[in-house]
Amino acid sequence: KQAELEVKNLKKYYKIAKGKSLKAVDDVSFTIYQGETMGIVGESGCGKTTCGKTCIGILPKSGGEVYFRGKDVHAMSRKEKFIFTKDVQMIFQDPYASLDPHQKVYDIIAEGIQIHKLAKDKNEEQKRVFELLEMVGLTAEHASRNVHEFSGGQRQRIGIARALSVNPKFLFCDEPISALDVSIQAQIVNLLMKLQKEQGLTMLFIAHDLSVVKHISDKIGVMYLGKMVELSDSSQLYSNPLHPYTKALLTAVPIADPDISRKRQRIILEGDVPSPVNPPAGCRFSGRCKNCMEICKKEEPKMREVAEGHWTACHLYDSKNEEVYQHEV
Numbered sequence: 540k541q542a543e544l545e546v547k548n549l550k551k552y553y554k555i556a557k558g559k560s561l562k563a564v565d566d567v568s569f570t571i572y573q574g575e576t577m578g579i580v581g582e583s584g585c586g587k588t589t590c591g592k593t594c595i596g597i598l599p600k601s602g603g604e605v606y607f608r609g610k611d612v613h614a615m616s617r618k619e620k621f622i623f624t625k626d627v628q629m630i631f632q633d634p635y636a637s638l639d640p641h642q643k644v645y646d647i648i649a650e651g652i653q654i655h656k657l658a659k660d661k662n663e664e665q666k667r668v669f670e671l672l673e674m675v676g677l678t679a680e681h682a683s684r685n686v687h688e689f690s691g692g693q694r695q696r697i698g699i700a701r702a703l704s705v706n707p708k709f710l711f712c713d714e715p716i717s718a719l720d721v722s723i724q725a726q727i728v729n730l731l732m733k734l735q736k737e738q739g740l741t742m743l744f745i746a747h748d749l750s751v752v753k754h755i756s757d758k759i760g761v762m763y764l765g766k767m768v769e770l771s772d773s774s775q776l777y778s779n780p781l782h783p784y785t786k787a788l789l790t791a792v793p794i795a796d797p798d799i800s801r802k803r804q805r806i807i808l809e810g811d812v813p814s815p816v817n818p819p820a821g822c823r824f825s826g827r828c829k830n831c832m833e834i835c836k837k838e839e840p841k842m843r844e845v846a847e848g849h850w851t852a853c854h855l856y857d858s859k860n861e862e863v864y865q866h867e868v
């Protein structure tokens with residue numbers, strides 16, 4: 540398997556006062572292979588979007604390394620950056636804010652084709668725009684209309700067509716359905732899954748709820764207060780969650796089968812997520828964890844591979860495997 544995006548001990552800190560910093564992303568490592576979809580989940584403020592944006596170079600990093608197809612994302616030449624901005628595209632959270640309501644759909648989709656000179660003439664450009672509209676479930680007739688004439692779901696389809704217009708290799712989807720009506724969220728997730736398969740795309744999909752990433756992701760990273768606390772392929776994570784935080788998140792996922800649903804006990808997380816400016820010493824989840832032990836308040840747990848390909852940062856599993864998921868930087 541070819542690594543598409545390698546993230547090694549990534550840090551993103553914001554200085555907020557003298558000697559104080561907000562650790563939005565703190566020592567996060569993962570690899571996404573070509574054609575794979577990785578989901579990152581966690582409550583708001585856990586650092587998932589900041590992590591994604593730092594991975595694709597929208598935000599500068601504070602430490603660690605990120606490589607896209609072997610190239611350091613934060614140390615690219617202008618020419619490399621130009622190619623990178625074609626290869627890596629983003630689907631934004633809010634299609635009402637990310638698209639100019641007064642712009643024509645055609646112009647929005649054609650812009651990338653023009654910048655990257657992907658059509659030899661106007662005819663080819665038009666053919667490509669119409670083709671992209673059909674790929675996302677719209678029609679050629681929609682091209683001449685202004686964005687404000689469309690619903691949220693349709694606008695997100697336009698955003699997806701815009702991203703695909705430059706034949707990207709990688710899509711960063713930043714909570715692409717959270718601003719949409721529940722009734723159309725599944726349609727957009729299904730569309731992204733279909734396009735990912737058809738185009739052989741690699742995806743990083745950010746969401747705050749596990750039920751969304753379940754369908755779309757090959758593997759999932761769970762973040763809590765700037766840290767990745769569990770990383771595993773999706774089926775393992777759902778069938779055998781390890782970290783107490785993941786277990787709590789999973790009990791909130793609705794289950795269609797009423798028998799299983801009745802048997803399952805909802806774990807209610809008490810307390811609020813602490814401030815990332817003054818995170819608790821030791822494990823950052825210690826103040827809300829029912830399994831908290833003495834060591835948890837003193838020592839920060841490291842990511843360990845507890846079962847093959849299944850990593851977690853929790854002292855409950857300290858003796859299971861001594862191998863630590865940390866890249867040498």
Ligand code: SF4
Nearest residue numbers: 822825828835853854
């Ligand atoms: Fe809970 Fe301790 Fe594990 Fe943290 S390290 S999740 S406090 S058991």
